[in-house]
Each structure stands twice: as structure tokens, then as C-alpha cells.
Amino acid sequence: MTAPIGLLGGTFDPIHIAHLRxxxxxxxxxxxxxxxxxxxxxxxxxxxxxxxxxxxxxxTRLAAAATPGLTVDQRELNRITPSYTVDTLxxxxxELGPSRPLxxxxxxDSLCSLDKWHRWQELLDYAHLVVSHRPGWTPExxxxxxxxxxxxxxxxxxxxxxxxxxxxxxxxxxxxxxxSTQIRDYIRRGNNPQYLLPDAVANYIRQQGLYSGSMV
Ligand code: ATP
Numbered sequence: 001m002t003a004p005i006g007l008l009g010g011t012f013d014p015i016h017i018a019h020l021r022x023x024x025x026x027x028x029x030x031x032x033x034x035x036x037x038x039x040x041x042x043x044x045x046x047x048x049x050x051x052x053x054x055x056x057x058x059x060t061r062l063a064a065a066a067t068p069g070l071t072v073d074q075r076e077l078n079r080i081t082p083s084y085t086v087d088t089l090x091x092x093x094x095e096l097g098p099s100r101p102l103x104x105x106x107x108x109d110s111l112c113s114l115d116k117w118h119r120w121q122e123l124l125d126y127a128h129l130v131v132s133h134r135p136g137w138t139p140e141x142x143x144x145x146x147x148x149x150x151x152x153x154x155x156x157x158x159x160x161x162x163x164x165x166x167x168x169x170x171x172x173x174x175x176x177x178x179x180s181t182q183i184r185d186y187i188r189r190g191n192n193p194q195y196l197l198p199d200a201v202a203n204y205i206r207q208q209g210l211y212s213g214s215m216v
Contacts, residue, residue: 004101004160006035006130007073007092009085011042012056014205015063016183016197018107018176020070022132025173026105027069030130030157035105036073037064041082051210053077062200084118089126093164101164102127108137111168115144124152127165135177139170187211 006026023035039056064070076083104127111131114120152168186193
């Protein structure tokens with residue numbers, strides 16, 4: 001069986017070191033052939049300031065170009081309407097065929113609210129879920145999600161290579177207290193976000209005047 005593919009979806013507004021460390025840790029711990037970074041549509045209820053999809057895509061491309069093993073999947077931005085993860089996984093499963101393992105990667109905060117996602121019970125039909133630890137989020141799942149984890153959780157890396165989906169795996173990753181919200185906030189206040197995100201992304205933000213409204 002061929003090595004699993006990883007997929008890390010996010011708003012990436014902007015992409016930062018915790019996203020990238022998560023992708024690298026997942027690739028190395030699980031022996032993934034690549035991790036695709038997939039910028040998604042911003043849901044209508046999200047507060048401003050949010051940068052346009054082309055900026056989020058450009059920043060994601062800059063980050064991927066600087067990191068071996070990472071690529072960009074822009075399928076969700078190509079659609080006019082916001083897309084649900086389950087639809088994206090169904091589309092990918094059709095492309096990859098029934099047996100190629102696929103790992104959908106997310107932070108612990110996302111796992112803790114997974115039962116709010118559209119058709120969340122079907123996600124494991126199409127992919128494994130790989131979860132990174134995040135400061136402030138303990139794996140104390142509500143009873144519904146605890147039952148899901150009891151049925152699907154494994155820490156056996158090889159198990160994720162043997163079937164195309166269906167397992168939940170918790171990464172062993174350093175917890176990084178970083179968020180896109182915090183970075184936008186720093187920039188808005190005129191503070192330096194250096195070392196929270198790749199230099200190429202910080203330069204892009206400066207050149208385009210993102211989050212602060214002023215171009216340099
Ligand atoms: P925002 O602050 O704008 O809400 P964010 O920093 O949470 O953004 P997203 O683009 O929403 O970033 O996150 C994409 C994915 O990365 C999600 O699955 C999220 O859980 C995960 N993630 C984001 N930050 C971290 C972090 N510090 N540690 C682990 N996972 C993270």
C-alpha cells in the first residue's frame with residue numbers, strides 16, 4: 001500500500017508556525033508522502049479583518065515553498081460557495097481511489113467541536129483524523145466525541161497505513177501558543193510578529209499591507 005497523504009485545512013489568515021509544525025510532525029511521525037495545505041473559505045459569520053482568498057493562498061504557497069514535503073491544495077478556494085470538509089474528502093477519495101490512506105489533520109480545538117461539523121459521522125469513512133495538541137485544549141471530549149474516540153482511536157502508526165481511513169491518531173507535538181488571531185492583533189498594534197510565522201509570509205503581509213491597512 002502507498003504511503004498516506006496528509007491534508008491540513010485552515011483559514012490560514014495568516015498561516016503560522018503551529019500550522020507548519022503540525023504538518024511537519026504529522027508527516028514525519030506517520031510517514032506521510034506529503035501534507036497538502038488547503039486554505040478554506042471563510043465562513044460568513046467570521047469577524048473582520050480577514051484577508052482575501054488570493055492573499056491567504058499566496059501566503060500558504062510561500063510557506064509550502066519553504067518547507068519540504070508540503071504542497072498546496074486550492075480546491076476549496078476554487079469553489080464559489082463554502083465547502084464542507086465531508087464534500088472535500090468525498091472528492092479526494094474519488095481521485096485517490098478506495099485504498100490510498102488519507103489523513104485529515106486538525107488541532108485539538110477542532111476535534112473538540114467535531115460533532116458540530118456537517119455530516120461529521122461520515123468523515124472517518126473517507127479519511128483518518130490526525131490531531132495535534134494545542135495549548136488550552138485538553139482531550140476531554142464530550143460523551144459523543146469520547147465514544148467516537150473510544151471506537152476509532154489508535155496510537156499504532158502502522159494501522160494508518162493499512163486502511164484508507166477510520167482511525168483517530170493523536171500526534172506527539174510541541175504545544176505552541178500561537179494563533180492567527182494573535183498575529184493579526186500584533187500587526188494591527190504595530191508590533192513585530194517575527195518568529196511566529198515564516199519570514200516570507202511576514203514580508204508578504206508587510207508588502208500588501210494586510211491586517212494593518214498600511215503598505216510598506
Ligand atoms: P484564528 O486565530 O484566525 O481562528 P487559527 O490560528 O486557529 O486561526 P486556523 O487556520 O483556523 O488557525 O487553523 C487551521 C487548523 O490548524 C485547525 O485545525 C486548528 O485547530 C489548527 N491549529 C491552529 N493553531 C494551532 C496551534 N497553535 N496548535 C495546534 N493546532 C493549531
